[in-house]
Amino acid sequence: MPQDAPTAAMLVIGNEILSGRTQDKNVAHVAKRMSNLGVRLMEVRVVPDVRERIVTAVQELSAAWDYLVTTGGIGPTHDDITTECVADAMGVEVERNAEAHRRLRAHYAGTEIELNEARLRMANIPVGATLIDNPVSAAPGFRLGNVFVLAGVPAIMQAMLAVLEPQLVRGPPLRSHTFVVHRPEGAVAEPLASVATEFADVDIGSYPFYRPPDIGTSLVLRTVDPERLALCADAVRRFLTELGAPFREEA
Amino acid sequence: MPQDAPTAAMLVIGNEILSGRTQDKNVAHVAKRMSNLGVRLMEVRVVPDVRERIVTAVQELSAAWDYLVTTGGIGPTHDDITTECVADAMGVEVERNAEAHRRLRAHYAGTEIELNEARLRMANIPVGATLIDNPVSAAPGFRLGNVFVLAGVPAIMQAMLAVLEPQLVRGPPLRSHTFVVHRPEGAVAEPLASVATEFADVDIGSYPFYRPPDIGTSLVLRTVDPERLALCADAVRRFLTELGAPFREEA
Numbered sequence: 034m035p036q037d038a039p040t041a042a043m044l045v046i047g048n049e050i051l052s053g054r055t056q057d058k059n060v061a062h063v064a065k066r067m068s069n070l071g072v073r074l075m076e077v078r079v080v081p082d083v084r085e086r087i088v089t090a091v092q093e094l095s096a097a098w099d100y101l102v103t104t105g106g107i108g109p110t111h112d113d114i115t116t117e118c119v120a121d122a123m124g125v126e127v128e129r130n131a132e133a134h135r136r137l138r139a140h141y142a143g144t145e146i147e148l149n150e151a152r153l154r155m156a157n158i159p160v161g162a163t164l165i166d167n168p169v170s171a172a173p174g175f176r177l178g179n180v181f182v183l184a185g186v187p188a189i190m191q192a193m194l195a196v197l198e199p200q201l202v203r204g205p206p207l208r209s210h211t212f213v214v215h216r217p218e219g220a221v222a223e224p225l226a227s228v229a230t231e232f233a234d235v236d237i238g239s240y241p242f243y244r245p246p247d248i249g250t251s252l253v254l255r256t257v258d259p260e261r262l263a264l265c266a267d268a269v270r271r272f273l274t275e276l277g278a279p280f281r282e283e284a
Numbered sequence: 285m286p287q288d289a290p291t292a293a294m295l296v297i298g299n300e301i302l303s304g305r306t307q308d309k310n311v312a313h314v315a316k317r318m319s320n321l322g323v324r325l326m327e328v329r330v331v332p333d334v335r336e337r338i339v340t341a342v343q344e345l346s347a348a349w350d351y352l353v354t355t356g357g358i359g360p361t362h363d364d365i366t367t368e369c370v371a372d373a374m375g376v377e378v379e380r381n382a383e384a385h386r387r388l389r390a391h392y393a394g395t396e397i398e399l400n401e402a403r404l405r406m407a408n409i410p411v412g413a414t415l416i417d418n419p420v421s422a423a424p425g426f427r428l429g430n431v432f433v434l435a436g437v438p439a440i441m442q443a444m445l446a447v448l449e450p451q452l453v454r455g456p457p458l459r460s461h462t463f464v465v466h467r468p469e470g471a472v473a474e475p476l477a478s479v480a481t482e483f484a485d486v487d488i489g490s491y492p493f494y495r496p497p498d499i500g501t502s503l504v505l506r507t508v509d510p511e512r513l514a515l516c517a518d519a520v521r522r523f524l525t526e527l528g529a530p531f532r533e534e535a
Binding site: 045047048049050051052053054055056057058060061062063064065066067068073074075076077078079080081082086108109110111112113146149150151152154169170186188189217218219220221222223225226229230236237238239240241242243253255 | 296299300301302303304305306307308309311312313314315316317318319324325326327328329330331332333337359360361362363364397400401402403405420421437439440468469470471472473474476477480481487488489490491492493494504506
């Protein structure tokens with residue numbers, strides 16, 4: 034594993050994920066984008082809309098990793114408490130942000146929608162934070178220290194993430210090579226373990242798929258070093274060929 | 285919120301979720317099942333296949349909540365280290381379990397599949413654990429104290445969960461009432477906050493949906509008390525009618 038790749042954690046805030054009402058789609062999106070940037074996603078937590086739980090998670094995760102991305106809880110309703118919690122966690126106050134206020138005014142101007150007190154809450158931003166543009170519905174996210182606070186609605190979250198990506202320090206790109214093998218894991222586990230020992234610097238994952246009659250295993254090799262990746266792939270190809278296991282490769 | 289409902293956490297183990305390769309489907313399933321059982325899912329964590337990370341997470345989550353469900357990392361390959369990590373976390377040894385061994389022998393008997401050393405690893409179970417049946421592919425999960433260790437493949441995880449559900453202490457069933465409102469969150473936030481203050485014992489969630497031109501908000505009321513649920517729904521229905529907001533209800 035590269036020593037110099039930045040690390041990140043993600044905090045998903047919302048009762049709706051924990052109750053099973055909503056299937057989260059943000060983790061997979063953030064994970065893929067971070068991989069593409071060479072940033073290593075190290076941990077994800079999901080917590081309910083409960084102040085102490087959010088504050089503690091923000092403190093622990095922002096201290097442990099280079100970046101923390103939060104999703105959810107920045108809308109106008111009573112259960113949207115992420116902004117206050119992140120401010121609390123980082124020891125700063127929340128203020129009515131003039132630029133955020135201006136953006137909301139501009140967004141609602143000429144519509145029939147009133148910029149009421151509830152909507153104005155979305156202009157409350159921690160002191161010292163910088164805004165993250167929301168190209169979809171105006172109400173911004175923000176960055177405070179190493180914490181990036183994004184909306185929970187996937188379309189808005191994705192738009193905000195695209196805006197903030199240039200602010201992140203990138204790591205060396207992680208390259209991967211996949212073998213899809215039409216044999217169960219148990220058939221490849223022993224030679225694979227030998228390869229994993231020889232290539233301890235390559236992250237080698239074994240992922241069974243089970244959709245009878247289609248049963249098999251994806252072997253995924255990942256490293257930032259193209260030469261080691263090629264050597265490791267050679268070693269895997271060799272033992273799969275010796276086993277007579279049908280397989281295909283995806284570089 | 286009910287004081288007497290059992291609580292649970294979930295630990296998802298696997299690099300493939302953190303790299304974005306795999307969209308997790310187990311969290312939503314476990315969350316729904318726990319809701320149905322009256323068990324409150326309080327936290328989810330996703331960690332990579334790294335020994336210290338798994339051990340720490342198991343210790344923290346099993347200490348904090350009544351139950352911990354883990355998914356992933358109990359297969360036959362080198363990256364399947366959940367069993368050893370859970371044993372470590374709980375301070376016990378791993379042994380070759382005679383019953384698990386028997387089940388694997390029976391499963392592979394009469395097939396062309398060899399019960400090799402790698403597959404035999406799936407019969408390694410912590411001392412003192414009880415097995416959780418795997419009706420799909422024989423290799424069992426296990427329960428150790430308040431920790432339930434399940435497979436990561438969704439079909440197998442779901443089968444194991446169905447088997448263990450009768451072992452869980454149930455809470456009072458959580459009842460819910462949903463209003464789907466064709467107005468953005470900001471239009472309902474103020475009267476909703478008043479209702480939330482009046483019904484502090486009811487969990488009231490506001491979930492925007494944004495699929496232009498279909499923009500609106502789902503209001504979800506949840507409590508174990510049917511009378512309070514009905515009163516709270518009356519209060520929401522009243523203000524939505526006063527607002528003239530088009531809505532439908534799902535009890």
